[in-house]
Amino acid sequence: MTNVRRHAADAAEITVRLLLDEGRLEATATDDGRGGTQLPDAAHGGGFGLVGPAERVTALGGELRAGPRDGHGWEVRAVFPAGTP
Numbered sequence: 001m002t003n004v005r006r007h008a009a010d011a012a013e014i015t016v017r018l019l020l021d022e023g024r025l026e027a028t029a030t031d032d033g034r035g036g037t038q039l040p041d042a043a044h045g046g047g048f049g050l051v052g053p054a055e056r057v058t059a060l061g062g063e064l065r066a067g068p069r070d071g072h073g074w075e076v077r078a079v080f081p082a083g084t085p
Contacts, residue, residue, distance in 0.1 A: 001014065001029075003076075004029075004031045004033065004074075007033070007035055007074070008031050008033020008034070008035050008073070008074060009033070010033050010034055010035075011031040011032050011033030011073070012032055013031065013032045014029070014030070014031045014032075015028075015029070015030045015031075016028070016029050017029075017030075020082055023081065023082050024079055024080065024081055024082050025079070025080045025081075025082045026077065026078070026079045026080075027077070027078045027079075027080075028075065028076070028077045028078075029075070029076050029077075030069060030073060030074070030075045030076075031073050031074055032072060032073040033072070033073055033074065034072045034073075035074075050064070050066050050076075053076075053078070057078045057080070060080055061080065061081050062078055062079055062080035062081070063078070063079050064076070064077070064078050065077045065078075065079075
């Protein structure tokens with residue numbers, strides 16, 4: 001949600017979905033922002049983009065995909081192998 005605020009503060013809808021299916025857990029976050037929202041420099045922080053999340057997801061044996069959605073908005077999806085209860 002922090003990244004939506006930073007990069008798509010004009011988003012009117014944000015959806016977070018969790019799906020457990022066939023031995024995998026999928027976490028997806030989407031927004032309908034168009035980007036380009038100008039925030040003060042202090043609001044952007046000093047992050048490293050998607051490098052950090054990608055490293056954390058990979059360390060857990062998962063895969064991260066992120067990119068623009070058709071039309072407008074952005075989607076970030078992480079897929080993890082689900083452990084046996």
